Amino acid sequence: MICCKEAGILGEKMGEKKLSTMETFKLMYHMVWCKNCRRFKKQIDWINRTLKQIDLDEKFTQEEKGDLKEKVNPEMG
Amino acid sequence: MAKHQLHPEQWIDVFSDLLLNYALIRIKEREIAKDLVQETFLTAIRTKEQYRGEISEMNWLFLILKSRILDHYKKKKEVLESQLKGADDDEDSDDFFNSTGHWSKNGAPNEWTTDKMVRSAEFMHVLNECKNRLNEVQNAVFTMKYIDGEDSEMICKELNISSSNYWVLVHRAKLKLRECLEKNWMT
Numbered sequence: 001m002i003c004c005k006e007a008g009i010l011g012e013k014m015g016e017k018k019l020s021t022m023e024t025f026k027l028m029y030h031m032v033w034c035k036n037c038r039r040f041k042k043q044i045d046w047i048n049r050t051l052k053q054i055d056l057d058e059k060f061t062q063e064e065k066g067d068l069k070e071k072v073n074p075e076m077g
Numbered sequence: 078m079a080k081h082q083l084h085p086e087q088w089i090d091v092f093s094d095l096l097l098n099y100a101l102i103r104i105k106e107r108e109i110a111k112d113l114v115q116e117t118f119l120t121a122i123r124t125k126e127q128y129r130g131e132i133s134e135m136n137w138l139f140l141i142l143k144s145r146i147l148d149h150y151k152k153k154k155e156v157l158e159s160q161l162k163g164a165d166d167d168e169d170s171d172d173f174f175n176s177t178g179h180w181s182k183n184g185a186p187n188e189w190t191t192d193k194m195v196r197s198a199e200f201m202h203v204l205n206e207c208k209n210r211l212n213e214v215q216n217a218v219f220t221m222k223y224i225d226g227e228d229s230e231m232i233c234k235e236l237n238i239s240s241s242n243y244w245v246l247v248h249r250a251k252l253k254l255r256e257c258l259e260k261n262w263m264t
Contacts, residue, residue, distance in 0.1 A: 003178025008248045016229055036180045043189055044251050047204075047258065051223045054201055058101050059094045064111065069089050072118045076085050 002026045007037050080130030083137075088118055092135060096142050103146050103220050105209045113149060117142040143225075147235060150217045173252050186255065189263050200262060207257035214238075215250040222247060 002010070007030040010023055019027065031037055060068065093114060100110035120141050128137060173184030180186075211219060217236060221227045233243050 003174070004180050005174045005178040005248075008252070009244050012244055012248050012251070036185045039188065040186045040255065043186060043255055046194060047251075047255065048223055050196055050200075050204065051208075052226075053196060054102055054204060054224065055198075056098055056101055056201060056205060057198060058098050058107075060097055060111070065089060065093060068093060068111075068115055068118070071115055072089060072122070075119055075122045 001033065002030050004030075004034060004037050007031065007034065008040065011037075011041060081133050082130060083121075083125055083128055083134050085118075085122055085125065088121070088134075088138070092138055093118075095135070096138060099139065099142060100146065102205065102224060104149065105216065109149065113142060113145045116145050120145070150221075150236060153213055153217075173256070184252075184256075187259060187263070189259070193263050203262045204258065207254050207261065210257055211250050211253060215246055215253070218243065218246050219250040219254070 007027055010019065010027045011031075013019060014024075014027065031041070096114045096117060097110060100113050101107065104110045104113065117138060121138055124141075128134075132140075173181060175181045208216060208219065214236070218232055218238070221232045221235075222229070229240070229243055232238065233240055238246070
């Protein structure tokens with residue numbers, strides 16, 4: 001059976017590429033028996049979905065916006 | 078279809094915060110993110126003759142910023158290369174796996190309770206903070222892959238990374254990000 005580290009990297013590749021039949025079998029077999037890798041995959045899938053919605057609601061301060069205008073506006077001609 | 082038009086005099090008031098948000102999700106330092114937004118406006122003004130009105134001015138500004146961010150990653154090439162040299166000596170993943178490559182006692186993932194798996198504003202900041210703790214190369218690769226949705230081929234080409242290094246890098250970044258969230262949010 002492949003190790004957890006190898007399973008993690010194969011799982012990563014599987015998200016984007018078609019694995020060989022042997023690689024797919026090795027990964028699936030590992031996942032059936034490894035509770036930690038199943039848990040890791042579940043958590044990572046959730047993190048990936050969350051990352052797509054990340055929003056920080058950061059803003060320029062009024063002072064920063066003033067500085068920005070001072071540097072950019074003269075270029076408008 | 079009506080073509081879009083540019084209104085440069087409104088850009089800072091209308092788009093600067095949106096662009097700053099976009100940059101801060103992709104760049105660790107606020108000062109650099111601010112500079113990239115400024116460069117975006119200056120580039121847009123200098124190249125406005127090339128704007129054909131086929132996309133909205135907001136999308137056009139975002140495209141310019143995206144290209145500035147990629148240039149920033151490339152300028153950091155020396156840092157990236159020195160970190161890539163260390164990509165083969167499995168130091169990072171030694172913390173998670175034992176000598177046989179299976180999860181170590183302390184590195185194995187713990188169960189996360191569903192009440193903590195919420196996408197609140199507070200959580201988003203913790204998530205971004207954890208992402209910012211990744212090293213430069215992990216952060217660049219991870220951002221391009223999982224936030225911008227670029228494919229591995231494009232990322233390897235732009236950042237001059239080998240395919241084998243790429244998969245190891247992304248996996249390590251995930252190990253570290255997951256661990257950071259577990260320590261700082263889930264417990």
